[in-house]
Amino acid sequence: MAQSLQPFHTFSLPSQCPQISVITDNRQLQQQSFSLPFCILGEGSNTVFLNDYQGVVIKMATTGITVTQRVHDYLLEIAAGENWHQLVAYTLKQGMPGLENLALIPGTVGAAPVQNIGAYGVELAKFVEYVEYFDIASKQFIRLSAEQCEFGYRDSIFKHGLKNKAVITKVAFALPQLWQPELSYGPLQQLEQVTPQAVFEQVIKTRNSKLPDPYVLANAGSFFKNPIIANALLNELLLVYPQLPHYYYDGEHHKVAAGWLIEQAGLKGHRIAGIEVHQQQALVLVNHGNSRGSDLVTMVKYIQQQVWQRYQIKLQHEVRLINGDAEYLINLEEPA
Ligand code: FAD
Ligand code: EPU
Helix, strand or coil, X not given: CCEECHHHCXXXXXXXXXXXXXXXXXXXXXXXXCCCCEEEECCCCCEEECCCCCCEEEXXXXXXXXXXXXXXXXXXXXXXXXXXXXXXXXXXXXXXXXXXXXXXXXXXXXXXXXXXXXXXXXXXXXXXXXXXXXXXXXXXXXXXECHHHCCECCXXXXXXXXXCCEEEEEEEXXXXXXXXXXXXXXXXXXXXXXXXXXXXXXXXXXXXXXXXXXXXXXXXXXXXXXXXXXXXXXXXXXXXXXXXXXXXXXXXXXXXXXHHHHHHCCCCXXXXXXXXXXXXXXXXXXXXXXXXXXXXXHHHHHHHHHHHHHHCCCCCECCEEEECXXXXXCCCCCCC
């Protein structure tokens, strides 16, 4: 019997699938059929089902936390289905700080390496000791070092070479016993007393002031990645838009704030059916209901076109869109 996917992804579009297979023990993976199409899912906070999905959804719900104290750090080995924010809160309570800048990011531990989650000056990659995955072809469990994961900005090997080939089963983190706060992000510099708990609370406060709670107002976080552009284009843009927020990326590139580009293009509050560019954060699209996947696709294309026309920048969506039986990438068709 068909099952609704609406509660299984935070953007919450109406969609159904023939089967949801919930994995609570990694041994189930040995028996699981991986004939295409299948879709691996955590808490669905970076995945949107645009319409009915025609394959099996494999939801990772394994639990388990192991902590080993080593000479200079704590080694944490965490099952894929554990909730990310609860893990961050747990580490602070146990006196093992380090992850506090990544507080309140929705989703599972297993999904976190896929796009190398990041916020407020910290990326997951900084703490990864290894990622263990179930190799679908060989049915073996394999470990990758952080370097082998090929982490980048919102990127990893799990989006490329290992896409549809690996189910992440465990993530191991090394948290140094000597805590070094990361305070480069504006609101964190205003802290009077710098403690892990204070950073944790400030991150939560900042996030709550602009990012809508997906369980109150459906959304999938930043819909687009912050674009990385050549210095030459940045310099041209700064002549016209001196306020454009930009951050050093490498010698030839800067990252620019997509939320600013979208807001300055006048798109805050723009609405198609129940899909709206969020009033507090233009990088977030929200779903008020009564919307279909086609409305979202129209919105994404419209934003991409407007941003291209104004700034000659191509926005890429960060959110993984599932259309029918496969992932769907919306790439801007350049106007002639
Ligand atoms: P899902 O959406 O279920 O899956 C995401 C992708 O990973 C899918 O392609 C899926 O196939 C794959 N996947 C999931 N689990 C596994 C597994 N075990 N093995 C292999 N592949 C798997 N992200 C940030 O980086 N920084 C932020 O600050 C941030 N803020 C957010 C705020 C809000 C309000 C929301 C809704 C989202 C935000 N996100 C942020 C995005 C999201 O929280 C992360 O991408 C998170 O890691 C997704 O976890 P999930 O379990 O919900 O993943
Ligand atoms: N801005 C605007 N208008 C907006 C939104 C942003 O002018 O509507 C400006 C802000 O004033 C600021 C700059 O853009 O100068 C950056 O904004 P913000 O600090 O809110 O962060 P962001 O770049 O929009 C990124 C991540 C978030 C992450 C935050 C904090 C991406 C795609 N998004 O957002 O991650 O939480 O930084 O580090 O990199 C996510 O990936 O889902 C996500 C929420």
